[in-house]
Amino acid sequence: MKILVPVKRVIDYNVKPRVKADGTGVDLANVKMSMNPFDEIAVEEAIRLKEKGVATEIVAVSVGPAKAQETLRTALAMGADRAILVQTDDEVEPLAVAKILKAIAEVEQPGLVILGKQAIDDDSNQTGQMLAALMGCPQGTFASAVAVDGDAVTVTREVDGGLETVKLALPAIVTTDLRLNEPRYASLPNIMKAKSKPLATKSPADYGVDTAPRLKTLKVSEPPVRSAGIKVADVDALVAKLKELGIA
Amino acid sequence: MAKTLVWVEHDNTQVKDATLAAVTAASQLGEVHLLVAGSGCAAVAESAAKIAGVGKVHLADNATLKDALPENVAPLIVEFMGHHDAFVAPATSNGKNIAPRVAALLDVMQLSDVLSVEGPKTFTRPTYAGNAIATVESSDAKLVITVRGTAFAKAKTSGGSGTVEAVSGGADAGLSSFVGAEIAKNERPELTSAKIIVSGGRALKDADTFQQVIFPLADKLGAGVGASRAAVDAGYVPNDYQVGQTGKIVAPEVYIAVGISGAIQHLAGMKDSKTIIAINKDEDAPIFQVADIGLVADLFNAVPELTGKL
Numbered sequence: 331m332k333i334l335v336p337v338k339r340v341i342d343y344n345v346k347p348r349v350k351a352d353g354t355g356v357d358l359a360n361v362k363m364s365m366n367p368f369d370e371i372a373v374e375e376a377i378r379l380k381e382k383g384v385a386t387e388i389v390a391v392s393v394g395p396a397k398a399q400e401t402l403r404t405a406l407a408m409g410a411d412r413a414i415l416v417q418t419d420d421e422v423e424p425l426a427v428a429k430i431l432k433a434i435a436e437v438e439q440p441g442l443v444i445l446g447k448q449a450i451d452d453d454s455n456q457t458g459q460m461l462a463a464l465m466g467c468p469q470g471t472f473a474s475a476v477a478v479d480g481d482a483v484t485v486t487r488e489v490d491g492g493l494e495t496v497k498l499a500l501p502a503i504v505t506t507d508l509r510l511n512e513p514r515y516a517s518l519p520n521i522m523k524a525k526s527k528p529l530a531t532k533s534p535a536d537y538g539v540d541t542a543p544r545l546k547t548l549k550v551s552e553p554p555v556r557s558a559g560i561k562v563a564d565v566d567a568l569v570a571k572l573k574e575l576g577i578a
Numbered sequence: 579m580a581k582t583l584v585w586v587e588h589d590n591t592q593v594k595d596a597t598l599a600a601v602t603a604a605s606q607l608g609e610v611h612l613l614v615a616g617s618g619c620a621a622v623a624e625s626a627a628k629i630a631g632v633g634k635v636h637l638a639d640n641a642t643l644k645d646a647l648p649e650n651v652a653p654l655i656v657e658f659m660g661h662h663d664a665f666v667a668p669a670t671s672n673g674k675n676i677a678p679r680v681a682a683l684l685d686v687m688q689l690s691d692v693l694s695v696e697g698p699k700t701f702t703r704p705t706y707a708g709n710a711i712a713t714v715e716s717s718d719a720k721l722v723i724t725v726r727g728t729a730f731a732k733a734k735t736s737g738g739s740g741t742v743e744a745v746s747g748g749a750d751a752g753l754s755s756f757v758g759a760e761i762a763k764n765e766r767p768e769l770t771s772a773k774i775i776v777s778g779g780r781a782l783k784d785a786d787t788f789q790q791v792i793f794p795l796a797d798k799l800g801a802g803v804g805a806s807r808a809a810v811d812a813g814y815v816p817n818d819y820q821v822g823q824t825g826k827i828v829a830p831e832v833y834i835a836v837g838i839s840g841a842i843q844h845l846a847g848m849k850d851s852k853t854i855i856a857i858n859k860d861e862d863a864p865i866f867q868v869a870d871i872g873l874v875a876d877l878f879n880a881v882p883e884l885t886g887k888l
């Protein structure tokens with residue numbers, strides 16, 4: 331079984347995003363960029379399924395600028411077999427990404443597509459579910475455990491009240507939550523080896539997908555800032571404050 | 579006037595609170611119609627019809643809809659969207675699971691986690707863990723949005739005079755089945771509606787210590803209990819306790835962060851709380867930059883003392 335793993339290049343999760351003064355977006359100039367953390371978890375899960383003998387090949391895909399090659403090389407260094415960059419400088423919305431992935435899935439015929447549940451830049455949490463809809467496949471979102479058994483996959487999901495388990499017919503879409511696994515670091519030899527793994531470059535037009543945005547961003551602003559309050563000296567002073575708040 | 583269809587979040591017996599914020603958001607767009615999809619859920623539809631401002635309540639009662647499997651639910655919603663202009667779901671785990679599937683089937687780009695309605699097609703929504711608020715206008719013919727529960731007032735649960743209309747549909751797509759759930763029984767207030775929340779972080783050491791230190795304080799205050807990702811990852815408490823960018827979004831009257839450093843991903847889930855109180859032994863912990871009241875102290879002394887003095 332082949333596994334498709336879409337990965338996105340995003341602002342590194344350790345960086346505090348700054349809104350541009352002109353209100354057009356977030357300043358990404360000279361900011362550290364990395365693979366979306368949820369996508370790292372997706373790559374790791376695919377590799378584990380390959381190590382278990384469930385998967386035979388892992389294809390990493392990214393829709394993004396030329397620099398997204400670095401993100402794909404990271405996936406290859408972790409253990410993906412080959413990569414496809416669908417190159418565009420435009421910002422591509424989840425719906426269009428899902429359409430591109432659907433077209434790729436038609437060619438590659440994966441048994442599973444494993445995606446991050448959300449990207450930490452636009453925080454949309456949509457692409458996996460949209461891809462499942464377009465492919466007419468079942469979806470196991472927010473996964474904390476994945477077990478493939480014959481022509482089905484059992485997915486344990488993190489939901490508001492706790493955990494939920496669903497069984498899905500393959501091919502299926504899985505989106506990862508934080509506790510699915512802990513992604514490995516690529517070793518230096520594997521980083522070297524990744525440089526010679528195949529990476530194909532395509533364009534959205536190759537898949538016949540119109541990436542024109544449906545949403546227009548009119549403005550981006552800073553949220554209301556909270557300012558630091560006071561520090562109290564001891565527990566008694568804290569109790570007094572709680573009393574003022576009427577909760578003690 | 580636009581006709582909206584709101585997905586009612588419920589457990590086949592009761593309407594969940596998250597629905598009420600979605601109703602408020604929908605009422606700012608136009609007429610509010612509800613969809614109660616489930617199994618043996620007629621009582622849910624009856625009480626949903628009493629929510630203030632609600633028109634029709636469509637009741638799809640079918641065994642295939644019992645567990646809100648998106649493969650079965652989304653096609654049903656798509657049918658309804660033939661005669662509605664906007665689909666509105668609360669940004670709960672069900673809402674987030676179902677809405678994008680509906681959006682893709684309608685060829686609509688969804689707006690996630692909407693914070694405010696600025697116009698018939700214009701909304702604000704958080705991006706970058708809430709560090710950038712985008713004002714976004716949709717150009718699609720229909721709207722699909724999920725609504726952040728803390729950003730809208732809850733619609734009143736009485737005074738409405740909606741009419742319940744049974745509908746068919748929701749056939750089994752044959753793609754997925756529900757195996758089971760481990761839903762934690764929790765006597766304490768639900769995080770998303772609690773007035774006070776006490777949250778614990780990595781500093782709590784282990785599950786036993788978390789219970790011994792955090793729970794008595796929460797119980798004294800009648801508070802809900804939350805946690806940082808680090809505390810959940812380490813197994814101190816189950817996943818449904820997590821507050822943050824990728825956990826629950828909360829905005830209680832009072833949020834007490836104990837042994838939590840204040841990473842942006844955690845702040846994303848609680849910085850709209852009315853009053854934030856932080857207890858941390860590191861006076862430079864970033865949590866103090868957002869806290870209204872800070873106490874620099876070892877939590878293992880301070881929290882039991884605080885619990886004792888309340």
Ligand SMILES: Cc1cc2nc3c(=O)[nH]c(=O)nc-3n(C[C@H](O)[C@H](O)[C@H](O)COP(=O)(O)OP(=O)(O)OC[C@H]3O[C@@H](n4cnc5c(N)ncnc54)[C@H](O)[C@@H]3O)c2cc1C
Binds near residue numbers: 805
């Ligand atoms: C993609 C992604 C998503 C994430 N989503 C979330 C999320 O939704 N929610 C979330 O919380 N995190 C999330 N995180 C993790 C986040 O980045 C932090 O790692 C996490 O919040 C840290 O948890 P913590 O504050 O408990 O632990 P730490 O950062 O380790 O902080 C522990 C604190 O306890 C204090 N302390 C230690 N001992 C004592 C003592 N005896 N008395 C008093 N204070 C003490 C320390 O001074 C320190 O400030 C996410 C990360 C990523 C990459």
